[in-house]
Amino acid sequence: MKLALTGNPNSGKTTLFNAITGNIEKVGNWAGVTINKKEGNVKGDLNKTSENIVAVDLPGAYSMSPFTSEENITSDFVRNENPDVIINIVDATNISRSLFFTTQLLELDIPVVIALNKSDLNQKKENTIDIKKLSNKLGCPVIETISTSNNNNGLQSLIEKVIEVKGKKQTTPFSLKKVNMSDSKSVEKLDIDRFEFVKKIVATVENRKIHSNKQTKQDTVDRILANKLLGIPIFAIVMWLVFSISQTYVGPVIADILVNWIDGFYGVVEGLLGENVSPILSALLLDGIIGGVGAVVGFLPLIMVLFFLLALLEDCGYMGRVAVIMDRFFKRVGLSGKSIIPMVIGTGCAIPGVMATRTIKNERQRRTTAMLTPFMPCGAKLPVIALFAGVFFNGAGWVGTSMYFLAIGIIIVGSLIIVRITGQKNARSFFIMELPEYRFPSIKRAIISMFSRAKAFIIKAGTIILLCNVTVQIMQTFNWKFHVIAEGAENTSILATIASPFAFVLIPLGFGVWQLASAALTGFIAKENVIGTLAVVYSITNFIDTEELTLISGSTDVANTMGLTSVAALSYLVFNLFTPPCFAAIGAMNSELENKKWFWGGIGFQMAMGYVLAFFTYQIGTLITTRAFGVGFIPGAILVSVIIGYIFYLMHKGEEKAQNTIAYNA
Amino acid sequence: MENIISRNKMIDPLKIKFKSDNKINLSEGQINREYIVKEIRTNDYELKKFLFSLGCYEGEQVTIISVLSDNYVIIIKDARYSIDKNLAEVIMV
Numbered sequence: 001m002k003l004a005l006t007g008n009p010n011s012g013k014t015t016l017f018n019a020i021t022g023n024i025e026k027v028g029n030w031a032g033v034t035i036n037k038k039e040g041n042v043k044g045d046l047n048k049t050s051e052n053i054v055a056v057d058l059p060g061a062y063s064m065s066p067f068t069s070e071e072n073i074t075s076d077f078v079r080n081e082n083p084d085v086i087i088n089i090v091d092a093t094n095i096s097r098s099l100f101f102t103t104q105l106l107e108l109d110i111p112v113v114i115a116l117n118k119s120d121l122n123q124k125k126e127n128t129i130d131i132k133k134l135s136n137k138l139g140c141p142v143i144e145t146i147s148t149s150n151n152n153n154g155l156q157s158l159i160e161k162v163i164e165v166k167g168k169k170q171t172t173p174f175s176l177k178k179v180n181m182s183d184s185k186s187v188e189k190l191d192i193d194r195f196e197f198v199k200k201i202v203a204t205v206e207n208r209k210i211h212s213n214k215q216t217k218q219d220t221v222d223r224i225l226a227n228k229l230l231g232i233p234i235f236a237i238v239m240w241l242v243f244s245i246s247q248t249y250v251g252p253v254i255a256d257i258l259v260n261w262i263d264g265f266y267g268v269v270e271g272l273l274g275e276n277v278s279p280i281l282s283a284l285l286l287d288g289i290i291g292g293v294g295a296v297v298g299f300l301p302l303i304m305v306l307f308f309l310l311a312l313l314e315d316c317g318y319m320g321r322v323a324v325i326m327d328r329f330f331k332r333v334g335l336s337g338k339s340i341i342p343m344v345i346g347t348g349c350a351i352p353g354v355m356a357t358r359t360i361k362n363e364r365q366r367r368t369t370a371m372l373t374p375f376m377p378c379g380a381k382l383p384v385i386a387l388f389a390g391v392f393f394n395g396a397g398w399v400g401t402s403m404y405f406l407a408i409g410i411i412i413v414g415s416l417i418i419v420r421i422t423g424q425k426n427a428r429s430f431f432i433m434e435l436p437e438y439r440f441p442s443i444k445r446a447i448i449s450m451f452s453r454a455k456a457f458i459i460k461a462g463t464i465i466l467l468c469n470v471t472v473q474i475m476q477t478f479n480w481k482f483h484v485i486a487e488g489a490e491n492t493s494i495l496a497t498i499a500s501p502f503a504f505v506l507i508p509l510g511f512g513v514w515q516l517a518s519a520a521l522t523g524f525i526a527k528e529n530v531i532g533t534l535a536v537v538y539s540i541t542n543f544i545d546t547e548e549l550t551l552i553s554g555s556t557d558v559a560n561t562m563g564l565t566s567v568a569a570l571s572y573l574v575f576n577l578f579t580p581p582c583f584a585a586i587g588a589m590n591s592e593l594e595n596k597k598w599f600w601g602g603i604g605f606q607m608a609m610g611y612v613l614a615f616f617t618y619q620i621g622t623l624i625t626t627r628a629f630g631v632g633f634i635p636g637a638i639l640v641s642v643i644i645g646y647i648f649y650l651m652h653k654g655e656e657k658a659q660n661t662i663a664y665n666a
Numbered sequence: 667m668e669n670i671i672s673r674n675k676m677i678d679p680l681k682i683k684f685k686s687d688n689k690i691n692l693s694e695g696q697i698n699r700e701y702i703v704k705e706i707r708t709n710d711y712e713l714k715k716f717l718f719s720l721g722c723y724e725g726e727q728v729t730i731i732s733v734l735s736d737n738y739v740i741i742i743k744d745a746r747y748s749i750d751k752n753l754a755e756v757i758m759v
Binding site: 062065195212218222223228320324327429430431 | 698700713715716718719720721723727729731732734735736737739741742743744745746747748749750752753756
């Protein structure tokens with residue numbers, strides 16, 4: 001049988017879904033976390049029957065008449081896929097709004113069971129709801145649930161009720177007058193009647209101790225956290241804490257242990273292979289597999305700690321407030337305050353970040369955010385930053401920090417450009433966001449989020465990255481005739497001949513050698529690959545030291561092997577961070593942008609941004625350090641001027657469009 | 667595209683027409699005072715419908731709880747929302 005989970009946004013559908021199925025779908029404490037329907041089987045200990053129950057978690061909706069694309073998914077599913085039973089999750093703290101949607105669900109002739117969720121919060125506020133009366137008035141069973149709790153959560157009785165009502169008819173408590181559904185006036189009248197009906201029910205069943213329009217502690221906290229002056233510094237401190245804990249304090253400590261293990265493993269395998277093993281096999285196994293994959297896995301703890309902290313942040317209700325404080329700034333550059341949420345999530349991984357843009361209703365703001373979110377350095381780019389900071393800048397903290405600031409700068413400039421290209425500089429948009437109640441973040445959920453991330457990371461390291469490193473190793477060991485290349489003739493290898501044309505274009509950026517070009521190319525498969533490939537092509541088997549994030553083999557050695565000046569290294573880092581993201585994130589962009597023009601425009605924009613920034617970093621940096629421009633300045637300058645010129649041309653065209661729109665409206 | 671352009675019209679002709687009546691918009695309201703919504707003054711039908719599904723329509727109560735970073739925290743039914751000035755100006759009380 002099929003079971004649909006519906007309800008208002010942030011009523012706790014996904015938490016309930018996870019609790020009854022044992023799945024670990026992403027939850028957060030703001031409206032609109034779930035954007036696609038998800039299916040799962042109800043756990044055996046809750047489902048006592050032999051029949052399999054498939055639960056479908058749907059995105060939140062306020063009404064059956066859809067306003068957003070997620071709401072569309074919900075009403076389409078309920079109307080077309082004939083679920084056997086609907087569980088309507090109702091936020092017990094706000095039944096006066098939630099029951100509006102309930103009355104619509106009751107008209108579908110599918111049995112409805114109400115899960116009166118967050119009933120613990122209601123108890124805390126000393127509000128009471130007469131369950132029996134509510135159930136009578138609505139004509140459907142009502143079960144109190146606390147889906148965040150492990151026991152006494154009402155889920156057992158909820159599932160029992162579901163099994164009991166299956167196949168029964170659903171009565172409608174609200175007598176539907178025959179109205180002409182195509183006439184908007186009479187539909188409006190019907191909806192007003194519906195709210196009146198809900199009001200009457202609420203008046204008889206609910207007893208509130210404190211009227212909700214009185215100031216509460218939450219409002220006091222809001223006044224500090226979302227304060228006009230304090231809001232931004234507080235947000236900056238919070239983010240600084242997240243990054244310094246994950247990257248400077250806790251993360252590296254665990255990373256040390258892991259790196260020691262990898263070292264040990266390397267030694268053991270080396271010993272096992274012995275002296276007489278073929279050099280190709282030993283290179284493949286030691287440098288290609290253990291070296292390449294090990295270099296990536298060494299950074300796993302940093303990413304795990306980062307995800308743990310981000311999960312705490314998402315869970316406590318703070319993100320909604322951040323959207324509020326950022327709105328007035330983001331509005332100025334043509335984005336919405338909600339754009340900050342994808343960007344914060346994007347510091348973990350760009351894929352969920354890009355997907356989180358769906359809560360933004362304005363199409364241009366949503367697409368712009370989806371296009372710019374990947375500029376935020378994600379967890380996979382962290383190892384790249386840490387490596388370059390370690391090798392070329394003695395692990396200086398400013399390298400990482402400045403990359404985040406640069407990302408923010410790019411996003412601001414990017415959105416200013418895009419709003420002009422689209423010709424909507426003067427467009428008026430609205431911001432509305434439900435402020436969820438603060439709650440103590442769940443450690444359990446944060447741990448789950450951390451381990452599911454770690455699992456994905458390890459799988460990636462063991463499959464894609466392993467495969468890439470092996471391929472890279474083979475491609476640089478052989479030439480096109482599949483002969484092992486002679487020492488000193490490395491540039492005849494397959495890898496070198498493939499990467500050389502790309503390297504040529506990169507000369508004005510300061511790193512026009514095939515080794516670096518091939519590492520940047522593999523970075524599109526996964527950004528961690530940059531490290532893995534560098535480890536392989538330069539045969540550096542261990543990147544991180546047991547103390548701090550410097551190199552075990554001595555950072556100067558590695559720097560010499562790579563033959564880069566620090567300026568060129570910085571340029572290479574900038575290039576890797578701010579060109580298009582990995583293919584998986586590009587895929588996410590494609591599905592969110594829903595438009596080929598936007599998609600290719602986005603990729604082109606990211607490509608251009610990475611190239612132009614790396615060019616300026618290298619050429620200006622070289623000018624400062626050596627008092628002369630770097631190699632390939634003139635051809636590079638021509639290319640960069642063409643790119644910038646083209647962007648200005650597009651902006652000019654957009655401005656004209658904006659002028660015409662004003663003329664049209666006036 | 668058409669949709670956005672029409673939705674984001676800069677000059678709202680209705681706004682000029684009704685300027686002299688005794689309604690004020692929510693951005694001019696006082697904190698902690700309960701108001702009754704008199705009109706949702708916009709020609710953006712979808713926005714109107716969305717506000718309706720939250721319970722924000724003619725005859726309903728709305729309270730401003732605070733002003734945070736140029737945004738207004740308002741209470742409709744039993745929920746708190748943060749809205750910007752543009753939206754507050756649409757809600758006439």
